[in-house]
Amino acid sequence: MNEVNPATAFLETVQSALTKVISSEVKNLEAAADVIADCILEEDKGRVFHVWGPGGHSSIIAEEALYRKGGLACVNPILDPGISLSHGALKEINGLERVEGYARAVLDYHQVKTGDVLLLGSAYGVNVVTIEAALEAKQRGVTVIAITSPEFSRSVDRNHPGRHKSKKNLYEVADITINSFVPPGDAVVKIPGLDQKVSPIGTIMQCAVFQALVALVVDKLVKRGVKPPIWTNALEIGGVEANRKYIKKYYGKFKSL
Amino acid sequence: MDGFEFYKETVVELLDSIARMEREKIDRAADIVATALKEDKLIHVFGTGGHSFMAAEEMFYRAGGLVPVNPIFEQGVTTTHGALRSTMLERLPGYAGPVLEYYGVGEGDVLIVSNAYGINSVTIDAAIEGKKRGCQVIAITSSEHAQKVPPSHPARHPSKRNLFQLKEVDVYIDCHMPYGDAVVALNGLQQKVGPVSTILVSFILNEIVITVAEKLLAQGIVPPIWSSENVVGGAERNREFKKLYFNRIKHL
DSSP states (O other), X not given: OOOOOHHHHHHHHHHHHHHHHXXXXXXXXXXXXXXXXXXXXXXXXTOOEEEEOOSTGGGHHHHHTSXXXXXXXSOEEEOXXXXXXXXXXXXXXXXXXXXXXXXXHHHHHTTOOTTOEEEEEOSSOOBHHHHHXXXXXXXXXXXXXXXXXXXXXXXXXXXXXXXXXXXXXXXXHOSEEEEOOOOTXXXXXXXXXOSSOEEEOHHHXXXXXXXXXHHHHHHHHHXXXXXXXXOOOTTSTTHHHHHHHHHHHHTTTSTTO | OOXXXXXXXXXXXXXXXXXXXXXXXXXXXXXXXXXXXXXXOOEEEEEOSGGGHHHHHHHSSOTTSBSSEEEEOOXXXXXXXXXXXXXXXXTOTTSHHHHHHHTTOOTTOEEEEEOSSOOBHHHHHHHHHXXXXXXXXXXXXXXXXXXXXXXXXXXXXXXXXXXXXXXTOSEEEEOOOOTXXXXXXXTTOSSOEEEOHHHHHHHHHHHHHHHHHHHHHHTTOOOOBOOOTTSTTHXXXXXXXXXXXXXXXXXX
């Protein structure tokens, strides 16, 4: 009998999802990267590029954006302790991400304002905090870019109690959407003998798309004659010193730093 | 009299008036706590906004403090994770519910809600939810302050109610904090300096603990009290408590 190795099954599923992104999302990545590059080029005019994943595991995307070697220093990673796993996973996932007004408070606290760009990472793209963030940001004249899975959003009943009162999906609100091809249910491996699938690909896909986007943004900036600030690994010799000038510039500006 | 003296005199006066006017209610609160401890219930302490958080810290894992205290350290309503953020989040209706759910606040427990101002959404919701979940609710708050804030103030819960007046509160202990907290008026400065709320609330909490300990001892029960980890023999005495409560108290 042909037995599929579950580990290879998982990895191959990731591979095929990445292939889907490569075949169809380049134009969306380009459009998003142009918008972000424009914003970064006008940093001196006060424009800020924010990254937020409003939800438990969604929040991981902002950790990717935060003080990582090879990452952009000129980004405000929004890591809200309440909308994350770090201060009680159950509390966040079962409750806080459904509280109306929470997203607005976070955007206020991080001073997300007219002219800024907000990248929202949410594979599912349906919870209250995510949709409220997108709608509120648009109302403020912020360009909203989404890394999300429309197929996943569509698989969630419009009347699901966890939804935002508008019943909208993130991809329906965002100005630009990049599809991360996270399948409905997130978990992708069927183990014989078990009803429920295991091993979700959400984080990998969301973060893969994010890092692909960063590479494109940096490329565009360099082609426009600007060398953007990139974090050096603090563990390398000279790493901390190289980072110091960026830390000086951004430590007070970006709360998560 | 200079500011230094005035602050001292004022604090002493306020502690004195608490001792005179709140003693009976502190005693009732201590009865409630002692009964809950005998039934192996937890004493949840929730400081619902900004510096109110310190109430939970004061009661928790403290040398000479009660062991079965479950501090509700909600990072969204403390200054520790973004002070400006906490002012916004404490005003959200619906926030307190998931928090109490998360900490397993339930039937037969005691919930102490501490907030000197006594008006924000998380404060009011916490008391209401606590009662809904079957707790005895003890409130520590300042009626003077709450009464001076107009109903339309944006910090208020949509119901416009004050913590000290909620029917859901079983015992309310007034912390006698004057309106605006700070008490020392200095020439040339519009805003007073020298806030008193932390001192007053800490005093009340510790008097509750002392009274609980006395009541239990009078019944022949040794109350569960933390020893200091920083004295000889302290860690050994604490060992059994840590074993008993490590999995029950989230922040232990």
